[in-house]
Amino acid sequence: MxxxxxxxxxxxxxxxxxxxxxxxxxxxxxxxxxxxxxxxxxxxxxxxxxxxxxxxxxxxAGKAPESYGIIGGLNHLAVIVPDLDATEDAVKAAGFTPINHGDYEPGRRFYFHDENGIEFEAVQYD
Missing domain, CATH: 3.10.180.10 (2,3-Dihydroxybiphenyl 1,2-Dioxygenase, domain 1)
Known part of the structure; x- marks a missing residue:
């Protein structure tokens, strides 16, 4: 295992x-x-x-610096979703802005930042 x-x-x-x-x-x-x-x-x-x-x-708590430039930074959290389009609609309804859409083998993805500045990746595999 x-x-x-x-x-x-x-x-x-x-x-x-x-x-x-x-x-x-x-x-x-x-x-x-x-x-x-x-x-x-x-x-x-x-x-x-x-x-x-x-x-x-x-x-x-204070805000963290931009994570990609520091050792130990949390860059993003990725979540596998069953329906990327429905998830994007839900993200928008929650008040967040989807960015950086991409298609790649074997799936599709987009990113968004929440109210805390945490970056999330939503990904759907084919």
């Missing part, structure tokens, strides 16, 4: 707000929520075997 990525943990301004759009856009559900490290609060949103931990510190 090979290793499987279970979750990623990202800092957001409003875990409930971020989880809400993820539920609408990706069809995910809240798996758990509660008190977290250093007095913060987390909402875990995703599927049965994988999720994103959305962490908010107890006081407002």
């Amino acid at each position: 090979s290793a499987v990525l279970e979750h990623a943990n990202v800092t957001v301004a409003d875990p409930h707000g971020t989880a809400a759009w993820m539920q609408k856009v990706f069809g995910w559900h809240i798996r758990w929520e509660g008190a977290a490290k250093n007095g913060g609060y987390s909402v875990h949103v995703g599927e049965t075997n994988s999720y994103l931990a959305l962490y908010a510190p107890p006081s407002a």
Whole structure:
């Protein structure tokens, strides 16, 4: 058996707000929520075997620098979707702007930034 990525943990301004759009856009559900490290609060949103931990510190956090220029930067999170066109419509309805569309073997993709500045890639494989 090979290793499987279970979750990623990202800092957001409003875990409930971020989880809400993820539920609408990706069809995910809240798996758990509660008190977290250093007095913060987390909402875990995703599927049965994988999720994103959305962490908010107890006081407002600063913005990270552009990630592609720093070691350890989170450049983007990719999500496989069953219908890229429907996902793009949902992304737009959530108030985000799809960018950098591309077709490649074996699929299609686009990117968007959420309200926290996190870049997401939506990809559909043929």
